[in-house]
Amino acid sequence: MKIETLSVHAGRKTDSATGALTSPIYLSTTFERDLNGGYKKGYIYSRSGNPNRESLEKCLAKLEGGKSAAVFSSGSAAAMSIFQSLSPGDHIIVSDDLYHGTRNLIRHFEKWNIRSSFIDMTNISNIERELCKNTKLVWIETPTNPLLKIIDIIKISALFKKNNIKVVCDNTWATPILQSPFELGADLVVHSTTKYIGGHSDILGGAVITKRADKFFQKVMEIQKAGGAVPSPFECWLVLRGIQTLPIRIRAQSEAALKIAKFLYSHKNVQQVYYPGLPSHPGHKIASAQMKLFGGMISFQIKGKMKEAMRVASKVKIFKRATSLGGPESLIEHRASVEGPGTKTPNNLLRLSIGLEHPDDLIEDLSMALK
Ligand SMILES: *Cc1c(COP(=O)(O)O)cnc(C)c1O
Numbered sequence: 001m002k003i004e005t006l007s008v009h010a011g012r013k014t015d016s017a018t019g020a021l022t023s024p025i026y027l028s029t030t031f032e033r034d035l036n037g038g039y040k041k042g043y044i045y046s047r048s049g050n051p052n053r054e055s056l057e058k059c060l061a062k063l064e065g066g067k068s069a070a071v072f073s074s075g076s077a078a079a080m081s082i083f084q085s086l087s088p089g090d091h092i093i094v095s096d097d098l099y100h101g102t103r104n105l106i107r108h109f110e111k112w113n114i115r116s117s118f119i120d121m122t123n124i125s126n127i128e129r130e131l132c133k134n135t136k137l138v139w140i141e142t143p144t145n146p147l148l149k150i151i152d153i154i155k156i157s158a159l160f161k162k163n164n165i166k167v168v169c170d171n172t173w174a175t176p177i178l179q180s181p182f183e184l185g186a187d188l189v190v191h192s193t194t195k196y197i198g199g200h201s202d203i204l205g206g207a208v209i210t211k212r213a214d215k216f217f218q219k220v221m222e223i224q225k226a227g228g229a230v231p232s233p234f235e236c237w238l239v240l241r242g243i244q245t246l247p248i249r250i251r252a253q254s255e256a257a258l259k260i261a262k263f264l265y266s267h268k269n270v271q272q273v274y275y276p277g278l279p280s281h282p283g284h285k286i287a288s289a290q291m292k293l294f295g296g297m298i299s300f301q302i303k304g305k306m307k308e309a310m311r312v313a314s315k316v317k318i319f320k321r322a323t324s325l326g327g328p329e330s331l332i333e334h335r336a337s338v339e340g341p342g343t344k345t346p347n348n349l350l351r352l353s354i355g356l357e358h359p360d361d362l363i364e365d366l367s368m369a370l371k
Pocket of ligand 1: 141
């Protein structure tokens with residue numbers, strides 16, 4: 001089945017008690033035992049399993065073409081379950097440009113003796129140099145945040161496969177609609193479902209999806225159940241509802257973003273545009289091969305400094321000045337100030353999350369603000 005069909009139907013079933021097409025929300029924290037003391041229906045206590053969570057996990061596994069999924073209360077909790085599945089002494093290789101929260105999280109694991117190397121993964125020779133006998137995992141994010149670097153998933157995966165090193169891909173920005181990391185060679189996919197998958201700026205959530213059932217994923221699932229950073233049944237229900245329109249939303253957002261990126265590219269007050277859909281982008285060729293469309297995120301640098309960038313952000317009328325991404329409303333954000341001290345993000349950079357408004361209105365809004 002095609003991904004549009006899966007998005008509507010995967011993981012869902014008609015409620016056997018009532019015939020309801022849309023699943024009820026199972027708020028119960030606990031489930032009754034059988035007469036013989038067993039749990040034939042499979043649910044015991046909501047931290048270890050819940051029907052809404054199970055539906056969402058099945059759906060996400062199908063969308064990514066994986067074996068199974070574990071969902072979490074945030075994308076960061078999902079990422080953390082992977083780092084917690086490592087052992088002291090392990091080494092990981094991470095993209096130098098990535099979601100700043102993931103970078104900070106990795107730093108927290110240094111005290112548990114998990115060593116990390118942050119490198120530019122657009123250059124393969126950089127990576128081979130970092131490899132050591134304790135390297136257990138490679139963390140790819142593509143397109144990266146906030147510079148929209150494109151990392152070649154096929155090349156990186158091939159490089160590490162022969163060394164038995166796990167390849168993890170944070171697929172939050174591309175979504176399973178635009179990019180299929182398992183087909184390109186990755187072993188695990190991570191999502192912040194807070195973004196495009198939930199899609200409505202109203203829930204926090206995360207997921208780890210595995211290509212195959214193995215010991216490592218077993219650990220991730222143990223951490224999910226024992227650590228308890230699980231989403232509520234209502235949140236699972238909302239994410240599952242958001243997924244039904246994911247293919248349509250991401251297509252509209254990608255098409256609008258391409259138009260807006262072209263507009264910015266030709267604007268005299270814009271110094272540089274980071275959007276993989278532009279032929280001038282250094283990752284354009286790889287992105288064209290590994291993504292179906294180029295996504296809804298754009299970064300650009302204003303001619304000038306922080307003051308000029310802030311001025312543009314203060315003048316827009318439709319774009320909202322807020323962090324996050326992937327919702328129906330377009331967002332504009334001065335990234336360096338939200339990332340805080342130590343950030344390498346240029347001070348004149350603004351990041352856009354393109355929503356579901358008409359692209360012409362968004363272009364007019366930016367045009368007015370850039371005057
Ligand atoms: C937002 C985000 C995360 C973190 O997800 P939360 O749900 O905010 O914890 C991780 N990776 C990427 C690429 C993100 O955009």
